[in-house]
Amino acid sequence: MDNLYNYDMKKVTSLDAIRTFYANEELLSKAIGGSKKPLTKKTLETKLKSIIRTSKKLSKNFLLKYHLDNWHPRYDNYLNSEWELKEIKLEDCGAWPNMSGLPSKFTKGNIIETAVEVKSLLKDKNKLSWSTAKVLYIEELVPFAETITKYLPLVVMEGSVIRNNKLNKRETNRAHSKTLYDIDDGNHRAVAIALSGKKKVLALVGKRIYKSPLIY
Numbered sequence: 325m326d327n328l329y330n331y332d333m334k335k336v337t338s339l340d341a342i343r344t345f346y347a348n349e350e351l352l353s354k355a356i357g358g359s360k361k362p363l364t365k366k367t368l369e370t371k372l373k374s375i376i377r378t379s380k381k382l383s384k385n386f387l388l389k390y391h392l393d394n395w396h397p398r399y400d401n402y403l404n405s406e407w408e409l410k411e412i413k414l415e416d417c418g419a420w421p422n423m424s425g426l427p428s429k430f431t432k433g434n435i436i437e438t439a440v441e442v443k444s445l446l447k448d449k450n451k452l453s454w455s456t457a458k459v460l461y462i463e464e465l466v467p468f469a470e471t472i473t474k475y476l477p478l479v480v481m482e483g484s485v486i487r488n489n490k491l492n493k494r495e496t497n498r499a500h501s502k503t504l505y506d507i508d509d510g511n512h513r514a515v516a517i518a519l520s521g522k523k524k525v526l527a528l529v530g531k532r533i534y535k536s537p538l539i540y
Contacts, residue, residue: 328376328476336407341528342387345509346400347379347496348477349393356468368468372475397489397539398508401481404457405530409477412527414518417480417485418503421496423511424458429500435507439518462515478510478527485532490539505529 328343355371356363392398419431419438430441442459445451452459465472486506488497505527507514517525532540 327377336409336528338403338405338407339384339387340391341402341405341407341479341530342392343379343382344476344479344528345392345398346382346387346390347375348479348509351375351378352472352476356472363468365468368471369475372472373510387534396489401485401508401530401532404534405481407534408529408531410527410529411524412480412505412529413524414514414522416504417478417514417525417527418500418506419511419515420507421487421492421500424461425455426458428496432500434501434503435514436518439515442515445517446535448490458476458512462512462519465512465516466519469513470520470522473510473513473517476510478525479508480505480510480515480527480529481508482484482506482531483535485535485540488540 328340328347352372352375355375356368361367367377380537388438392402417435418433419435421430421431422428423438426438426441431438442462443457443460449460482505484502484506486508488502490497508530510527514525
């Protein structure tokens with residue numbers, strides 16, 4: 325199977341993390357969101373293989389200039405970390421605070437607990453509001469999330485550098501428990517995988533080399 329990395333190799337680089345983020349944000353969203361025909365696992369795998377081929381051609385210069393969604397701490401986290409590709413437990417992961425505009429109570433715990441909250445909304449869709457309608461997208465991802473992640477892993481950070489970042493509002497940090505891993509990219513997929521009953525997920529794990537006490 326085509327992949328962005330050699331899965332026999334434990335160590336990956338900051339450039340691999342940026343490449344994965346680019347593939348997830350720029351290529352994957354267009355591939356699964358722009359199709360006029362119903363998505364099947366076969367067509368999805370074809371699209372994913374195309375994404376992999378495109379991503380592998382991205383130059384170092386391009387990757388270092390990529391905007392990373394213009395969130396400054398992400399530059400710091402990606403370039404100031406050691407990276408490893410490995411399978412991790414979903415119960416050790418925490419979602420991005422208030423992902424997709426969800427209430428704090430949905431993301432305050434680990435991703436399994438977030439999935440429980442999302443499932444409660446999906447059971448009674450009459451309770452959905454404009455701010456919580458994104459859970460319908462998560463529901464659509466459930467049959468495909470694990471396949472996507474085999475090709476494009478989640479990007480997660482160790483050390484509470486996202487959920488408990490001092491640049492967040494104080495209320496945000498107080499509302500969100502510390503988890504072993506904070507999900508930087510792939511939050512919706514992580515919830516979808518949890519909804520499918522899976523307990524583990526493939527992820528690129530970043531561990532900061534230096535953490536400034538002013539921010540972290």
